[in-house]
Amino acid sequence: MKKAVIYVRVSSKEQKEEGYSIPAQKRLLWDFAKAKGFEVVKEFEDDETAKSSGRKSFGEMIKYLEDHSKTVNIILVEKTDRLYRNFKDYVKIDELGVSVFLVKENEVVGKDASSHQKLIHGIKVLMAKNYIDNLSEEVKKGFNQKALLGVYPGSSLPIGYKMAKKDNKCLPEIDDNNKNLAIKMFEYYATGLYSATALIDKVKSEGLFIPENIPHASRMSSFTKASVFRILKNPFYYGEFYWNGKKYTGTHQPLISKDLWDNVQKRLNRYEYKKAIRFNNLPFVFKGLLTCAECGRTITAERKIKPSGKEYVYYRCTKYKRECSQKPVSEETLDKQIVEALKGLKLPDKTILYLKEALKESFDLKKNTVDKTKEDLLKAKQSLEKKLGKIYEDKLDEVITIDFYNKMFGDYTQRIEDIDNTLKKFQTADYNYYQLGANILELSKRAYFLYKNANLEEKQELLSFLLSDSQLKGETLLIKYKKPFDRVFVATKSCDYRSGRDSNPRPLP
Numbered sequence: 001m002k003k004a005v006i007y008v009r010v011s012s013k014e015q016k017e018e019g020y021s022i023p024a025q026k027r028l029l030w031d032f033a034k035a036k037g038f039e040v041v042k043e044f045e046d047d048e049t050a051k052s053s054g055r056k057s058f059g060e061m062i063k064y065l066e067d068h069s070k071t072v073n074i075i076l077v078e079k080t081d082r083l084y085r086n087f088k089d090y091v092k093i094d095e096l097g098v099s100v101f102l103v104k105e106n107e108v109v110g111k112d113a114s115s116h117q118k119l120i121h122g123i124k125v126l127m128a129k130n131y132i133d134n135l136s137e138e139v140k141k142g143f144n145q146k147a148l149l150g151v152y153p154g155s156s157l158p159i160g161y162k163m164a165k166k167d168n169k170c171l172p173e174i175d176d177n178n179k180n181l182a183i184k185m186f187e188y189y190a191t192g193l194y195s196a197t198a199l200i201d202k203v204k205s206e207g208l209f210i211p212e213n214i215p216h217a218s219r220m221s222s223f224t225k226a227s228v229f230r231i232l233k234n235p236f237y238y239g240e241f242y243w244n245g246k247k248y249t250g251t252h253q254p255l256i257s258k259d260l261w262d263n264v265q266k267r268l269n270r271y272e273y274k275k276a277i278r279f280n281n282l283p284f285v286f287k288g289l290l291t292c293a294e295c296g297r298t299i300t301a302e303r304k305i306k307p308s309g310k311e312y313v314y315y316r317c318t319k320y321k322r323e324c325s326q327k328p329v330s331e332e333t334l335d336k337q338i339v340e341a342l343k344g345l346k347l348p349d350k351t352i353l354y355l356k357e358a359l360k361e362s363f364d365l366k367k368n369t370v371d372k373t374k375e376d377l378l379k380a381k382q383s384l385e386k387k388l389g390k391i392y393e394d395k396l397d398e399v400i401t402i403d404f405y406n407k408m409f410g411d412y413t414q415r416i417e418d419i420d421n422t423l424k425k426f427q428t429a430d431y432n433y434y435q436l437g438a439n440i441l442e443l444s445k446r447a448y449f450l451y452k453n454a455n456l457e458e459k460q461e462l463l464s465f466l467l468s469d470s471q472l473k474g475e476t477l478l479i480k481y482k483k484p485f486d487r488v489f490v491a492t493k494s495c496d497y498r499s500g501r502d503s504n505p506r507p508l509p
């Protein structure tokens with residue numbers, strides 16, 4: 001007999017009075033369990049109208065299901081909003097891998113669901129996860145703050161600098177071992193007498209380039225034209241740096257003057273630089289997307305030039321010839337297979353409708369949960385602003401001391417600022433949410449068309465959005481789609497949408 005838990009919740013007085021009382025919910029769920037032949041092993045209830053409210057039982061249920069994951073895999077609940085209060089709850093339940101029966105809505109999510117329900121659920125989870133990720137970009141925020149203070153937040157510094165610990169902080173400092181290499185490169189190049197190749201020869205002949213001295217973090221294994229241009233293009237040397245696409249003024253000590261840097265930039269604007277940068281920056285379409293089917297290791301990309309002078313890209317297993325026999329494969333070979341596969345990704349109108357339905361349901365869930373949080377924040381902000389006005393009046397009336405006023409003023413404005421920051425994060429997450437939803441729909445409708453007309457960069461972006469855990473076996477690409485596209489793809493193969501029926505129907509309660 002399948003084992004199940006029951007979860008019931010009331011969140012407000014109105015709900016209680018509308019006949020959704022806890023006993024009413026329980027009755028419904030027990031009857032359902034009996035009809036389906038489920039054994040109810042535990043009940044969990046949250047009454048948020050009670051004084052010591054909260055969602056204690058929800059947490060206990062998660063814990064219980066984790067502890068009993070081998071035996072209990074079913075949650076019975078009246079309807080969606082009983083179970084989920086926010087996106088986080090939604091993702092948490094999904095990660096448990098249980099089946100959730102939404103009894104009033106006549107729906108199952110999780111492993112017992114029908115394929116179209118799984119598709120809808122998959123999209124909703126994806127959207128929710130993405131939203132949460134966007135909201136919790138604390139790390140990034142910290143990095144940006146560091147950049148605002150003029151401290152380069154990255155760990156890899158250009159040649160001529162090293163990280164040094166000062167007052168318990170890591171700060172960039174001039175590296176005496178290498179500073180002359182960098183300075184001389186700028187000076188020589190500015191004369192206009194040297195090409196990149198000639199410049200390499202020059203600094204090498206002068207003994208300025210000593211590989212052992214170059215810090216590992218700079219990741220310069222060999223001195224190439226591309227690395228020359230990387231150095232000469234870097235504003236770090238005169239005191240500025242880029243972080244997340246924005247330019248910041250650094251607090252580190254410059255090695256060269258802005259004038260010298262500007263001079264070099266003028267010289268750089270030539271054919272050889274353009275060619276080198278283009279060559280160096282062209283993305284590898286399948287980079288980071290494939291593993292070797294034979295040994296499981298990463299497939300890496302390399303660019304080579306044929307004797308004819310034509311560039312080409314191939315992919316190989318990192319253990320090729322040592323422990324693995326997987327041979328290198330050209331990008332062209334892989335590209336052809338992707339094109340073929342995406343051609344097969346044409347979706348029936350019915351699936352598109354499901355996708356739209358899922359996006360709408362996800363949006364409703366977001367409106368009901370996230371937007372409430374935002375409302376609360378706005379309310380809190382308004383109340384603080386009122387308080388701010390009130391103490392201002394008190395101060396004018398000389399009812400409070402100036403010290404007290406200053407203290408409260410500082411406190412309130414700080415809290416208002418915090419709220420504004422949080423609201424801004426919500427705004428960013430909102431934009432990304434809309435973008436993701438639009439992308440999912442767009443890709444599902446015309447992935448093939450989009451891929452065929454994309455440039456290399458767009459292709460790469462599109463594939464990393466679409467693929468996950470794909471493998472290379474001989475010359476064959478073993479394509480695996482990311483959620484929810486795996487569902488979309490399976491759906492087109494296993495369902496007979498002409499009749500609107502699942503080919504493997506699982507009747508709902």
Ligand SMILES: [Zn+2]
Nearest residue numbers: 292295317324
């Ligand atoms: Zn391998």
